[in-house]
Amino acid sequence: MNLKELSSYLGLSQTTVSRALNGFPEVSEKTRQRVIEAAKAHGYMPSQSARGLATGRVGAIGHIIPLGKHQMINPHFSDFMAGVGIAYADFGVDIVMKICAQDQELATYRKMVKSNRVDGFVLQGPLVDDPRMDLLQTMGVPFVVHGRSAGATQPYNFLDVDNEGAFERATQFLIDFGHRDIALLNGLETMDFAHKRRKGFLTVLQGAGIPVRPELMFSQDMSEVYGYEVATNILALPNPPSAMLCASKLVALGVMRAIADAGLVAGKHVSVVTFDDDFGFLGTHAAVPQITCLRSSLYRAGTRVAHMMMAAVDDPLGISTEIWEPELVVGKSTGMKL
């Protein structure tokens, strides 16, 4: 059933039916109801291709996910995507997800814009200097960044958590417990968030007059094994850290495993604080969390970003930015230095 058939069935013009369904005022309420009912009864839905061609808006947002050598999708995406997706549904918009090799990323953006696949993009995992933003800005395509990019020259839409402030607080929290030898298991510091976390960490250390120990600072892709291996190694040092600050729950889980393997107890022999994106899939969101963490919901971030995206499509000139403060949740993994 298409518009033509529906309108001839109703004895109306296509114009009127289209307007009735799209809520234009030039249609009497009586006909509108008649049209809506007939549409529902016959299961009529406008062809998105046709509508896209006519309006220039295709009702889809692009999410491009580059795959590195590990060929995997970062699990931090999952919960975020869930939030985004649910929010899009309210707007009748859907996600066009494109997975590509890392070196094809910019080309993929270009292609999707040129072929008119999407009305805008959501950028995830921004780097300190991120070429995607320049590209999209020169192409004049609306986008919203989840995160921030320190190197950006022009204003742009973003939603970020206060990574720097969060790690300042976490570091201070550990110092207040008497810790001075604190390890940092950071994410890749080409990523803006990791860059900012390191900055926050160092600021507080220096403010407290604590010498920085570079051999306790790590920067890698965040995984459980990364946490396990690093923690195992540094616990075996002659002068091991008494506290560890992790960039992700995944890393922290590895750290906890290493601590247990070493016959130690977290919160007693070693304190652990982590940034927790609060993803659901580990099922770790307990009432009293095991691990002391800075917590911010990726799901909620997703829904918010989706709304910002819709606004950006409607008004490509308006810029909106938001910074969320993560919550510090004290768990059982932190305690006074022995």
Add this chain to the structure above:
Amino acid sequence: MNLKELSSYLGLSQTTVSRALNGFPEVSEKTRQRVIEAAKAHGYMPSQSARGLATGRVGAIGHIIPLGKHQMINPHFSDFMAGVGIAYADFGVDIVMKICAQDQELATYRKMVKSNRVDGFVLQGPLVDDPRMDLLQTMGVPFVVHGRSAGATQPYNFLDVDNEGAFERATQFLIDFGHRDIALLNGLETMDFAHKRRKGFLTVLQGAGIPVRPELMFSQDMSEVYGYEVATNILALPNPPSAMLCASKLVALGVMRAIADAGLVAGKHVSVVTFDDDFGFLGTHAAVPQITCLRSSLYRAGTRVAHMMMAAVDDPLGISTEIWEPELVVGKSTGMKL
């Protein structure tokens, strides 16, 4: 730059340019080259909406992900999606991902079909009786199932692993080590894969004349915490199991944590075997795996399903099915019963 502009720039008709770019033979090789170069130079890409409208093929495959009360995307999806996405790229096709509330699932399929958003669907996580398959079959939309559905009445495209056989082997493997009290930490048994795994488990137990202990059989959403809690409980039983069979690496990780917490050693006091979808994100793919597992790559399954999907779109009548045998990888988590 659109077709009209490009062709008038070249002094050719739209017909010729379109044919040149789409590889039709009615164009001289000389003009074809000229056209291709000009297209590249001007960054011309055909509008997908227009092409979709003209051809009826929109170059997109739908992946609908229902969100349960936990509001999360199953992490088992991630690696599979990565494989699918990379394979689609070769066909110039992309994923339209729709996230919806669980009770909206069928309606979402219907809408996407009616509005002509996609050329087909990939179904994940099929149930024993899955209404999606009936729906799509009556609507005449091509689809490929990752997994199988025991209750299906008509033939359909699928790629599955041999869940029943795999759990038969795993169970036998444990029995050969002298274990008789084996716990099953299964996934939700409304899911076809879990149903089949339970079946395999029971077949071998009964074949070996080992009485089934229902208090050692569990069926839940697979998460780390599920594994931890169940293992903690059953290890405290007066007559605890000497072996555990898990449906997912996530569950197994929880089990391992519980074993460690109980002061026991996996592979010595308790044996653990798990189904391992070999997802990259945990970084657990070590040369010598910690945990004995039945392994099958979700990523490779994804690429294969993508190819089957493309074939299904090209030939909606041809049916293809594939069943993969997972590999049994012996790790350090299994040993003779003490």
Add this chain to the structure above:
DNA sequence: GAAAATATCCAAAGCGCTTTGGATACTTCA
């Protein structure tokens, strides 16, 4: 060398929608 076949190109229709620019009937107001 004329007829038939082939190679190469083009004009125009059509995909299903939105939207512009009226047309028609019905009210309202002085």
Add this chain to the structure above:
DNA sequence: TGAAGTATCCAAAGCGCTTTGGATATTTTC
């Protein structure tokens, strides 16, 4: 009561592509 406004609807153009059904030039065949 006639003019002006308002409510309601419609015909047709246009979005950018593919594809049908020729047209024209170039070879091939007899």
